[in-house]
């Protein structure tokens with residue numbers, strides 16, 4: 001398991017993160033919820049060791065992740081982050097070469113690179129883009145290529161920083177389905193967003209942050225019902241929770257389940 005223990009961090013005089021502790025359990029999608037500027041990306045960069053905290057620890061399988069080069073090298077193959085902006089992570093070659101680049105640099109055999117690239121393309125449903133030059137892809141397609149590049153490393157933990165920002169509704173839903181598929185296939189996910197409906201749909205556990213502090217935490221069915229806290233953090237409750245609280249509709253797991261349950265109730269009331 002991956003854990004943060006009492007992490008504090010500042011870019012300048014003002015503290016950015018204050019005493020943050022988080023557990024990222026295996027087999028789950030853990031969400032970090034917060035408004036713009038609350039510290040989500042900073043937490044992701046602390047986890048991946050791109051930023052070094054002033055205080056606190058990062059534990060991976062109960063061992064502190066050191067800054068020794070050899071240890072970091074291993075850690076960064078197991079814990080990978082996809083930035084909000086895919087442009088920061090792509091090298092503008094042909095899609096399949098871009099996805100295989102990290103593996104190539106790590107010295108993997110050609111055969112293994114080809115196999116892993118193929119698997120990553122399939123997982124992200126972009127096999128048809130394999131031979132295209134990156135510069136002509138849409139933003140959403142670039143995002144999927146950036147994620148495929150990380151998946152090719154077969155990480156234990158995949159950190160996705162606002163993976164649906166800038167996507168259209170269909171791209172957003174597809175990303176949600178992909179994340180669920182990844183977790184089912186054994187990749188643990190840490191996800192940030194302020195899209196509350198998406199977070200409710202995808203997260204098994206979540207942390208709510210406000211100005212660099214954790215103000216609430218819990219599993220999906222606990223945290224998203226804390227409407228006052230969500231509002232205090234500058235967010236609102238997901239629509240499924242709002243309807244549940246106002247109209248006593250079922251607290252369904254997601255939109256699809258909601259409509260199935262409501263439809264079931266309407267039919268049974270009519271008969």
Ligand SMILES: Nc1ncnc2c1ncn2[C@@H]1O[C@H](COP(=O)(O)OP(=O)(O)O)[C@@H](O)[C@H]1O
Nearest residue numbers: 011012016034035036037038039040041042043
């Ligand atoms: N490189 C930086 N230098 C100085 N301040 C920064 C830097 N990056 C982010 N910040 C500040 O840190 C706070 C948290 O930012 P960030 O982690 O990016 O929030 P979020 O991802 O939730 O939008 C904000 O107040 C932001 O302005």
Ligand SMILES: [Mg+2]
Nearest residue numbers: 040041042084
């Ligand atoms: Mg951010």
